Amino acid sequence: MSTGIKLDLERIFSILELINNPQKRLSIIHIAGTNGKGSTSAYIDSILLKSGYKTGRFNSPHLLEPRDSIRINGLPISKENFLKTNEFITNINSINNLGSTSFEILTAISLYLFDKEQVDVSIIEVGMGGRLDATNVFDNVLSSIITSIGMDHTDFLGDNIISIAKEKAGIMKTNGNVIIAPQIEKAALDTLKKCAEEIGCAKIILVDGAKWEKEESRLVSTKLLDNMDIKINIPLSGDIQLENSATAIIAIDLLRKTEKKFANITNEHIIDGIKSTKWPGRLQSIDASKLSNILGMSISSNLLIDGAHNPQAVKALRTFIDKKHENKLIKTHWIFAATKGKNISEIFEILLKDDDSLTAVGFSKVEGMPWISCYDPKEIIKVAKNVKENINVSVAENLREALNHAYTKCNKEGGLVVLCGSLYFIADLFRFLQINVYD
Template sequence: MSMFKLTLDKIYDLLGHADNPHLRLSAIHIAGTNGKGSTSAYIDFVLQKANLKTGRLNTPHLCEPRDSIRINGVPITKEDYQKTYDAIKVINSEHNIEASLYELLVATAYRWFDAQRVDVAVVEVGVGGRLDATNVFDSPLLSIITSIGWDHEDLLGNSIEAISREKAGIMKPGCKVVVSPQVEEAALVTLKNCAAEFGCSRLICVAPAERDSQKVDRASLKLLDGTPIEFHVPLLGDHQLSNAATAVTAIDLLRKTEARFFHITDDHIKDGMASTRWPGRLQYVDVSSVVNGGVTEKRLLVDAAHNPQGAKSLRDFVDKLLQDKDVPKVHWIYAATKGKDVQRCLGLLLRDGDTMIANTFSKVEDMSWVNCCETKDIVTRVNELNREVNVTAAENLVDALRQAYDRCGKEGGIVVLSGSIYFVADLFRLLGLDV
């Protein structure tokens, strides 16, 4: 069983004593298992191109808690974060609310968005939806449900239907809902039933965008009125065709139904989509500052594939890359969070001939409940797959990178770092990369 008991009582208490900042926010609220973050980023960048001031909340953070909270794509400054967070902590203490660190973060974000008078708050759900601390909007601009799969079963339920109902908890009576393409048919059926049950005013079920056969980084879809739009998809992976389509459809629905968005043009959509960044997900980074000698190319593919659906998407992407390689093998650098379905993820990632270097990640700031799997446990789980995979453990991330590129130089193939967003964060800190 989980150590958490999900409830909205404390977040409402906290926000109430903070003058209810959420009541003054126009929110786009996004739940789902995979694709929440990139969908929120696409929407955020498009709205910015349309000269709207945006706030965005994404959890978990990548490198430090404040990078969860952004205005016009830029993380809140350390000073503003600490000042706002401390004010929320005082409220929590004075009124004996005993809010969790996550609830304190959400309240900090909403208070900052309100203080900055953002035009739109783009808010990603942390876990589930119905009882997630972000779920305090009675009438959001849009509720968006991205792809649903297996994750957090201890909190959300042991069936796709149960998980889907929890995600659908962000749907509100009289409000519009956009649903991404679903891998699980049971998820789509459940979401449709929930939208009808909750009295949502409109439900849009999105079809994936279609990739241009001549230009793989371009895609197209039909807008709600049937007219086509073509746009650049800067984020890698076929699953981005669904996330991008969801974002474009959401913006199109807003500009056709809400007066304050009437000014958004196709060019705003195209420019915003083309400029979107979402660090740590199917991203190439240069590790030459750490890895000396060995192979000439020091590009590392990084992806925080922390659940089975993410692992499958990553493996599908890697398989396409390997079609052009003389040696179709992957040298994995891997660390995982305790409580995740690591065995299933490894089964989806690994092929005969691959190698894996098990690693750990550092303690996560303000998330004391997050712990990493021990390397010996990862090695054991790989061996239990009974595949021809050379698996070892590394003392630290630098050691793992050097081992992997040494193998790559001798055996060919590619190097991929994956398993946990917190492991990716360690890499970003090591390389001094911006988030």
Template structure:
């Protein structure tokens, strides 16, 4: 049992809540996804492949982007405000009537499962919130598939102070006699631990995914060998080399399902290709036009990426370094805000280089997540100065001020403009631009 932001990580309350809600999870065919990075985009790839194959899907992703209902989707579309409020009210009444005392996160998970069951989805794609073993989503006795994406350092206070300990917590979603897909791992200790856990638990199929490879002939296309060694090539719409791992994981997962379960056998290679090509996942290496805020004279789009932990920060910096080399430029202008409790010092160390500029910012209070707080801008300034690098750093009064400052510097000095550090900062930008993903 672990404490997280004012409540204890335990499955007791979610089981009680679901029991009194007539156990909707027992009627769901679930694909359950844990990991440190890549869970969201992997779940989106799988969702879009299944949609192209004419399956009705439910998908739960946390944290939400702009509002809690964003987390719950049917066929890729968020639940409506009316349906969310109605369903959440049902779950909240159950919680109150039975004195369960469920957390806001547990209420959200139960709301999603109840709605997926009510909508009779063919497949529920569920992303773990924190860890795996004691996460509120982990109530499926026999998921049709468990997936573990890339594991790195995050939530050490909950999951343990070693990659092995963190990996064991993530592996807690594996179930006996069930299939598991293990994504390519940066940390060797993670792969070793996950393999051992799969053996100990008695998973019926345990497949370690090989990364896809970029095509040398077609820009933006990647190729992968399927389980029967037949190659498949597909267009990858999301940016970043790490999408080679995420797409490979999603494609391998679908390939395993269609080759082991009759109801998925109708999925074709074209369904897979079309699904990958049509996938959207906001906030990950995404270019956004901010000219509506700053005026039409702004032609350089803002690159946003919610790199909130060291592994994500390294992947973002790797992408930027390749971008700088390609454009033959050196300077990066950052807008940065971070969540308190993250390894922000390490992230800043990985992201910032001599000559960069940074606007330290904050983000708004996050709806239904009172435990989330942003770092003070003064702390970001202090930690950046402790790097002893030549970085031009300042603070902003608000997001518009930050954008004005950063583009003012860009107009004088050129370079690349990047917003990062927290998904909640990106959410403020989406609300400001009235973007509804």
């Protein structure tokens, strides 16, 4: 098994052929994009579960361990099931000398198990890009969904928004349905529409998004395909969820209007499904009392955590903080770690204010992804100082030290503590705080 990233479909098709092509028997909702894929898939999954359907969902990267990227009926597959299936497929890969990557193996495991479990619908999130991603193995799909597109993975997908959009559009199918979420970049939207028309998609649906009805209670209103309003309570934080929830709702509305199998989905199922959605690590607040108990120090303010790791996502994080504090320049104590290769200079241009402090730290090795490594905290500090010369900076040896340092400053100077930069870093926090994300 190869560990690195190789954008090529030959190996995944070879291994799927050897396990009897499970992808040909599955009903698929396929989701590509830069940001919002995970929460959009979680909304769709939750609605379908509330409607009484059996679901499979494949997200990447995993949060705590590889098995949690594969879910059946909303729950990660068991360790036993994962290890057994992983051994089976890894052996097939090895015996036939296919050289499949670990992501291709994981994709094959998910499709094999969804087929074996005879799920009603499989919700599949693209790993990277779309056109050459290991998940792009389906002849037909119920719908292709493209969430918000921004600059990320430029080494593989191209160094401009048009090239990236074309790669994402690679999951669209001739005579298939495509749902395009609101796009920040006009060039991305124009490219996606053009690709959909050239490919010959049957339906091309542009999502308008949603609007706040009562933001304090997180009540929003969005329109269904017949232009009727539906009001829902969004449990996930951030204005980006106006787009993600609306995209999920349109996907479900199209599904029930075009597929007899899903015709019994009601508006009540949609409302209940959205309200019940969980997607940890994104604009999530960690209770101060839990931190106090583990760190052994007095902490009065909650910890805000977010897996934002590209410019578009950190803009959403910065907007959330500013909006929550009514655009007052509240002092923010950042705890930051990042994957090598990310443009942390551009990230800091968005995040950092003059009065902020920054504690840099690394994150643990990522199981199943040995090619992933974190920035040296000293390099993070160097980049941050280049962006904001007067910012107070420090390096921590580990997560406990980073939290202690940030909260010591917060207790003394006031403000807000935010931990961000990578989902791999968020995973370290969950393990450190012993937070169960599998409920």
